[in-house]
Amino acid sequence: MTIDYSKRSFLKASTSLGVAAATIPMAKFAWAAGKPVEPMNLLTSNASFDPVRPEMGRLIAQACKSIGWDVTLAAEDYNMGINKVFQEKDFDMFIVRWTGRANRVDPETFTRMMFHTDGNYNKWGYNNSSINEMGDMQQKEMDVEKRRTIVKAMQRKLYEDVAASPIVHPSMTNAYREDRLDGVVPQLGEGIGSLWTDLNMSVKSGDGYVRNGQTSALKNLNPVSVTDSNEFKELRTIYDRLIQVGPNGELVPWAATSVKAVDNTTIDIVLRDGMKFHDGNPVTIEDVKFTFEYYKKWKAPFFISSLEKFEDMSITGSNSMRIKLSEPHAPLMINFFAQIFIIPQHIWKDIPEKAGVDDVLNFANDNPIGSGPFRFDYWDRGKELKVSAFDQHFAKPKCAGMIRITYGSHDAMAAAIEAGECDRTRYILKPTLVQDLNKINGIVGKGYASHGWYGFMFNHTRGPLQDRAFREAVDHLVPRDVIREVIMSGFATNGGSTIAPANEYWHEAAIKPRANNVKLAKDILSKAGYSWDSSGTLHYPG
Numbered sequence: 001m002t003i004d005y006s007k008r009s010f011l012k013a014s015t016s017l018g019v020a021a022a023t024i025p026m027a028k029f030a031w032a033a034g035k036p037v038e039p040m041n042l043l044t045s046n047a048s049f050d051p052v053r054p055e056m057g058r059l060i061a062q063a064c065k066s067i068g069w070d071v072t073l074a075a076e077d078y079n080m081g082i083n084k085v086f087q088e089k090d091f092d093m094f095i096v097r098w099t100g101r102a103n104r105v106d107p108e109t110f111t112r113m114m115f116h117t118d119g120n121y122n123k124w125g126y127n128n129s130s131i132n133e134m135g136d137m138q139q140k141e142m143d144v145e146k147r148r149t150i151v152k153a154m155q156r157k158l159y160e161d162v163a164a165s166p167i168v169h170p171s172m173t174n175a176y177r178e179d180r181l182d183g184v185v186p187q188l189g190e191g192i193g194s195l196w197t198d199l200n201m202s203v204k205s206g207d208g209y210v211r212n213g214q215t216s217a218l219k220n221l222n223p224v225s226v227t228d229s230n231e232f233k234e235l236r237t238i239y240d241r242l243i244q245v246g247p248n249g250e251l252v253p254w255a256a257t258s259v260k261a262v263d264n265t266t267i268d269i270v271l272r273d274g275m276k277f278h279d280g281n282p283v284t285i286e287d288v289k290f291t292f293e294y295y296k297k298w299k300a301p302f303f304i305s306s307l308e309k310f311e312d313m314s315i316t317g318s319n320s321m322r323i324k325l326s327e328p329h330a331p332l333m334i335n336f337f338a339q340i341f342i343i344p345q346h347i348w349k350d351i352p353e354k355a356g357v358d359d360v361l362n363f364a365n366d367n368p369i370g371s372g373p374f375r376f377d378y379w380d381r382g383k384e385l386k387v388s389a390f391d392q393h394f395a396k397p398k399c400a401g402m403i404r405i406t407y408g409s410h411d412a413m414a415a416a417i418e419a420g421e422c423d424r425t426r427y428i429l430k431p432t433l434v435q436d437l438n439k440i441n442g443i444v445g446k447g448y449a450s451h452g453w454y455g456f457m458f459n460h461t462r463g464p465l466q467d468r469a470f471r472e473a474v475d476h477l478v479p480r481d482v483i484r485e486v487i488m489s490g491f492a493t494n495g496g497s498t499i500a501p502a503n504e505y506w507h508e509a510a511i512k513p514r515a516n517n518v519k520l521a522k523d524i525l526s527k528a529g530y531s532w533d534s535s536g537t538l539h540y541p542g
Contacts, residue, residue, distance in 0.1 A: 029464075030542070032463075036537050037538045040465075042072065043084065043085070044073065045076065046077060050078070050410075052454075057095050082228065086121075093458055095454065097170070097452060100189025102188075102244075107147075109335070112135035116131060116135035124459050125459060131154060131157055131158065135154065140330065151506055151508075152508040155507075159496065162472045166453045168484050169452070169500040172186075172449075173429050173430070174428070175438070175444065176425070176443070176444055177422075177423050177443055178442060180206075181424065182202045188503075189452055191450070193212075193424075194247065195236055199397050199398070203400070209388075210403070212403065213416060214230070214413075215408070221238075224295060225301065230427065236341070237372055238374055239341035240370065240371045241342065242254060242337045243256060244338055254272075265328055267323040267325070268321075269285075271319045276392050285320060292323075298361065307336075344371075366379065374387035374402065375388055375390045377401070382406060389401055405422060411433070414433040429445070431490075447491040469525065473524040473525045478516060482516075496511045
């Protein structure tokens with residue numbers, strides 16, 4: 001596909017759509033003209049999963065009252081909240097931490113997947129033709145510099161349209177026992193919870209197993225239905241991928257010794273020799289082809305947008321295959337080949353029929369068999385997951401294995417680290433607890449660079465959140481400086497763009513976070529036609 005940059009068609013589209021968008025809200029709100037703006041809920045996880053989210057939510061809800069708008073904080077169990085947003089789509093607003101997972105160094109997740117009308121993560125009804133067009137263009141653009149130009153334009157448009165409100169860009173706040181562990185390898189966005197730490201850490205004493213702390217229970221071990229970052233983190237130890245994202249963001253050959261783009265729509269894959277699944281069966285190129293076909297057949301949620309572009313797949317040798325795409329797909333390497341889990345054909349070919357479920361996405365996969373560096377031992381739901389080093393893996397781990405332990409709160413996890421019962425945080429730890437633990441001999445507590453962000457997300461199909469001016473006003477209510485310094489203890493920078501400064505190549509540095517300014521927020525609302533009654537309650541235009 002040839003893209004006409006001289007005409008900058010997407011920027012022209014942005015301008016024309018901006019004019020159109022400004023005329024839409026009044027018609028949308030005709031039914032509510034002059035009426036009070038309805039109260040809304042702000043959903044967050046509860047403090048046991050992530051203590052900073054309800055604290056951020058409380059400040060934002062209070063700030064909304066300053067413009068005469070009643071917002072109630074609703075802190076719920078993490079998994080229940082995820083279900084409300086991503087399955088039921090039943091929410092007004094929510095606060096989420098978009099984890100800087102390794103694959104998210106590619107801009108696809110924080111642009112198209114989140115804000116294209118067909119994006120996998122777009123459960124909030126955002127629909128902007130300009131963003132849709134740019135999202136598709138950057139996917140097809142194989143020249144990285146030209147792709148970056150489009151991605152930066154997308155960031156500016158998302159900021160201008162207030163598609164979401166990035167609150168802060170946080171560090172990964174982690175802690176581990178340096179008197180117990182050697183070989184910790186931090187990674188951008190994942191801190192010490194990286195795959196490279198899993199593989200390289202060793203235990204100085206005891207049974208050789210590393211105790212990993214986490215404050216949310218694991219809910220799924222099905223590699224086909226996976227979408228959650230915490231599930232990806234555990235499944236990648238059991239299942240292999242074709243390539244991995246290295247500690248410094250480079251692509252590392254893994255199950256494939258070569259994934260080569262012959263041209264913009266042709267990919268050749270060469271599988272590593274001698275690999276085995278944990279049940280002793282060999283890993284073959286037929287398993288890889290079956291994996292792609294199976295995930296496509298069952299429309300695996302995270303992978304289907306890439307698989308839909310797989311026009312043809314053919315075995316070309318005893319250990320090689322060729323993929324023909326229907327069109328160029330720039331995110332393919334990092335967002336697909338470095339994410340999809342190779343599954344054994346001899347097990348999955350009979351699922352779901354022999355598993356007693358009608359849809360593979362509902363398959364529990366209680367005894368996962370992969371070919372990854374760790375083999376599954378047991379899963380005590382809600383409590384522990386144990387995996388052991390797979391001796392026959394080409395990258396055999398240096399530890400005997402890992403035990404994932406679910407704690408009821410960040411305080412409990414910190415206490416377990418202090419007592420020597422937990423060796424490292426698998427995900428994040430409350431910033432103040434990190435600071436406290438770092439003062440104890442034998443423990444390291446610190447923040448690691450991340451390209452993730454805390455987002456204040458809007459349901460674009462509900463009430464005043466359909467109005468760009470209203471969203472801009474609300475964005476000015478976010479007390480970013482206080483959140484950064486008090487709640488995050490300085491382990492963050494203020495949020496502006498959906499691609500964080502730590503992702504330096506793709507980040508649009510021209511975007512500056514909106515300042516916390518209640519008067520400016522009221523001025524924006526007033527100019528948009530909103531008004532206040534004698535009690536200070538905010539009313540719709542009209």
